Amino acid sequence: MKNNLQTKDTVLLGLFISLKIILARVAQITLFNNFLRISFGFIVSGLTAYLYGPWITCAMGAAADILGFFLFPQTSPFFPGYTLTAALGGFTYGYFMHYKKMKGKISLPHIVMANAFVNLILHGLLNTYWLSLTNGKAFMALLPLRLAKNFAIIPIECAILYFTLKYLTIHLNAFRTKEV
DSSP states (O other): OOOOOOHHHHHHHHHHHHHHHIIIIISOEEETTTTEEEOSHHHHHHHHHHHHOHHHHHHHHHHHHHHHHHHSOOSSOOOHHHHHHHHHHHHHHHHHHOTTTTTTSOOHHHHHHHHHIIIIIIIIIIHHHHHHHHHOOOHHHHHHHHHHHHHHHHHHHHHHHHHHHHHHHHHHHHHHHSOO
C-alpha cells in the first residue's frame, strides 16, 4: 500500500483530530444521565473520510477518542471498546465516502449508507453493549431508547454532512493539491 502523506496532510489531520475532540467532547448534548449523547464529531469524520479514506480515518477516530478521553475525562473510566467503535466508525465513513469511491462527487446515497451503519450498528448496538458492560445496566433496557435516538438523528446528520462536504471539499481539495 502506497502512502503519500505530506507534511500539510499531517498538519491537516492534526487539526481534524483536535476539531473532532472539541466537537465530540465539548460541543455535545448529553441526555438521560449520560446514556444519550448527541455530538458533532461525525462532521470531521466525514471530511477526513472523503479526503483520506478508511484507514487514516480509522486511525484519526481512535486517536481522537483516546486523546479526548484524557483531555476531557467523562464520569466513567477509559474503556477500549469505545475506542474500537470510534475506529470502526472512521473506517466505515472512509469505506463509503472516500472521494475515489464517490468518483470525486459528493454522493448522498454513500453518505446515508455510512451514517446509517455508524448510527444503527456501531452507536446503536455496539456502544449500547459497551455501555451495558461499563455501567451494569441491562442491554435490552437501554437498546430501544438508544436505537430510536440513533434512527431519528440519521436524516439530520446526513443533511449536515452532505452540505458541509459540498462546501468544504472544494476548499480542502484545493489545499491538498496546491504546491507549497
